[in-house]
Amino acid sequence: MLKEIKKNIDKINSGIRSENLFDFGTLIAVSKKKKYELIKEAYQNGIRDFGENYAQELDEKAARANEDGVDISWHFIGPIQSNKIALIAKNAQWVHSISRLKEIEKLNNECGLIGKKINVLLQVNISKESSKSGIHKDSIYEFSSCISSKKNLAFKGIMVMPKLYDDDDKTYQVMRECKKIQDDLQRKYPEASELSMGTTSDYKIAIACGSTMIRIGELIFGKRS
Numbered sequence: 001m002l003k004e005i006k007k008n009i010d011k012i013n014s015g016i017r018s019e020n021l022f023d024f025g026t027l028i029a030v031s032k033k034k035k036y037e038l039i040k041e042a043y044q045n046g047i048r049d050f051g052e053n054y055a056q057e058l059d060e061k062a063a064r065a066n067e068d069g070v071d072i073s074w075h076f077i078g079p080i081q082s083n084k085i086a087l088i089a090k091n092a093q094w095v096h097s098i099s100r101l102k103e104i105e106k107l108n109n110e111c112g113l114i115g116k117k118i119n120v121l122l123q124v125n126i127s128k129e130s131s132k133s134g135i136h137k138d139s140i141y142e143f144s145s146c147i148s149s150k151k152n153l154a155f156k157g158i159m160v161m162p163k164l165y166d167d168d169d170k171t172y173q174v175m176r177e178c179k180k181i182q183d184d185l186q187r188k189y190p191e192a193s194e195l196s197m198g199t200t201s202d203y204k205i206a207i208a209c210g211s212t213m214i215r216i217g218e219l220i221f222g223k224r225s
């Protein structure tokens, strides 16, 4: 797998270039359940942003990276457990998965304790799937106002994880709707400039629709067991 990582990253970058989609924003390599050695390999091939879903796993990997002097920007993208918020505050530069008001309170407090400001995105459950976390789009403004009132949080935009459709037209339709939601939000909150959208299965359409952060796991690191 080590050798394939470079090939995979090259493939993604050239795929993005070939569709004139470059300069879209940030490629986040989602490294959940993958060994630190693989993260290091991706880092040596130019990746600086990594996504993790589990606070404990993030803590262990961030410690290894610090020992190594590897300067990574960590994105927390998994469901947030209350008792893990201190760990998330300590290690992450970005949190994409805010979906409850009390998480906002607690994250702000934990960041205050360590004198840190953290970038946050609101997770919006766009396909209204009960299996997925995220707030309903009708609650976006209530949550946004809460986040932007916190002095240790920098409000940056929204994260979405649309359903995977077999039909590309449907994916385009849903992703354009997400872009519109973020555009509208940014009119009220100019700092909310990020739209975190797109994974291994749908990142090209996501970029075409205006995603500024794609989160790619399996296409870089191989299948997860």
Ligand SMILES: *Cc1c(COP(=O)(O)O)cnc(C)c1O
Residues within 6 Å of the ligand: 030, 032, 053, 077, 078, 161, 199, 200, 201, 215, 216, 217, 218, 219
């Ligand atoms: C696992 C995960 C990804 C990456 O998915 P892949 O299909 O491996 O690219 C992206 N976003 C979130 C929130 C995830 O949990």
